[in-house]
Amino acid sequence: MAAMSKGPFSFVHQRYSLPSFPSPFLKDCAMAPGSVELLVLIPFPPHELARLEAVFKVTYAPTPEQRAAAIAAKGPDFRAVLTHGTAGMTAAEMDAMPKLEMISCFGVGYDRIDVQAAIARRIIVTHGPGTNTISVADHTLALMLAAIRRIASQDHAVRQGQWHEARHSTPELTGMRLGLIGYGSIAREVARRCEAGFSMTVGYHSRRKATDTAHTYYETPLALAEASDVLVVAAPANPQTRHMVNEAVLTALGPNGYLINIARGSLVDTDALIAALNAGRIAGAGLDVVDGEPVVPAALLQAPNLVITPHSAGRSPNAEDNMTTLALRNLNAHFAGRPVETPVPECAKAAA
Numbered sequence: 001m002a003a004m005s006k007g008p009f010s011f012v013h014q015r016y017s018l019p020s021f022p023s024p025f026l027k028d029c030a031m032a033p034g035s036v037e038l039l040v041l042i043p044f045p046p047h048e049l050a051r052l053e054a055v056f057k058v059t060y061a062p063t064p065e066q067r068a069a070a071i072a073a074k075g076p077d078f079r080a081v082l083t084h085g086t087a088g089m090t091a092a093e094m095d096a097m098p099k100l101e102m103i104s105c106f107g108v109g110y111d112r113i114d115v116q117a118a119i120a121r122r123i124i125v126t127h128g129p130g131t132n133t134i135s136v137a138d139h140t141l142a143l144m145l146a147a148i149r150r151i152a153s154q155d156h157a158v159r160q161g162q163w164h165e166a167r168h169s170t171p172e173l174t175g176m177r178l179g180l181i182g183y184g185s186i187a188r189e190v191a192r193r194c195e196a197g198f199s200m201t202v203g204y205h206s207r208r209k210a211t212d213t214a215h216t217y218y219e220t221p222l223a224l225a226e227a228s229d230v231l232v233v234a235a236p237a238n239p240q241t242r243h244m245v246n247e248a249v250l251t252a253l254g255p256n257g258y259l260i261n262i263a264r265g266s267l268v269d270t271d272a273l274i275a276a277l278n279a280g281r282i283a284g285a286g287l288d289v290v291d292g293e294p295v296v297p298a299a300l301l302q303a304p305n306l307v308i309t310p311h312s313a314g315r316s317p318n319a320e321d322n323m324t325t326l327a328l329r330n331l332n333a334h335f336a337g338r339p340v341e342t343p344v345p346e347c348a349k350a351a352a
């Protein structure tokens, strides 16, 4: 198993790896290959799509137009859907697929899947906790360093022939105070890197104070922002976390502070962020997600010292392999009549 020698983080891969794909998987698969119709609503790397096609009759519809056309043409045939937290799945779409039994969410967040509608229609929803933790944590560090060291703007200026003008004196990440909004596995991996590699102190805010950590707990995002130089948003999207990072939190972060969002765009008030960047109320921001993505407000793109990536933090070959493997394990389990491995908590509760 090549992935086993990848270094200290290979446990994530090990946890979800299959002994040697695909034959052992097919052997213990109760359904005949190709007998179950699977609708895939998200872009997939070809080699990962091939793994799905080895087991399912796949309809690949990653664009909104293809999605609507596929559901209109073949809705009654689909028994499973593969989507992710941003592509989601609506109640109306479920109604157009009366044979739908399972929605498999690629990745961790499942915020745009109408889980209550799924439960009401006896459709199980699964997701991929732990599958992309390493990829997202690495990407978070990349955004932090890029925003603080102004990598994107200096790169751009050098390409414009402005070598001397491009050269900026930028702060050191080392020794800064890290603030984490959310304290799940991704936040903890970010903390580990920041402590080990950059001698940073760590504080966090989450719904509950954790009992297994020496990191400092803050009751509110505002108190955390006041005590942080780099504020990382790593909490789930839900009505309670919407616009958790608002004007007051950004002002508390201060003119030497940086905001990094690798969670969901809805956690940050985009207008307040644009205003804070333009007024120098914070020093910079690194975003992997934007409210309303893939549409990005022009005013955000014009704001100073912003580095932005297209929701790619969770994408690495290792993470994609983990996510596909776990999705297949859940789909296989369901269609073989066994319990799925990772239902979303609401479905686990409803089934109990």
Ligand SMILES: O=C(O)C(=O)CO
Pocket (backbone or CB within 6 Å): 085, 106, 107, 108, 109, 110, 132, 136, 262, 263, 311, 312, 313, 314, 315
């Ligand atoms: O796993 C997820 O939900 C992600 O959005 C990864 O970036």
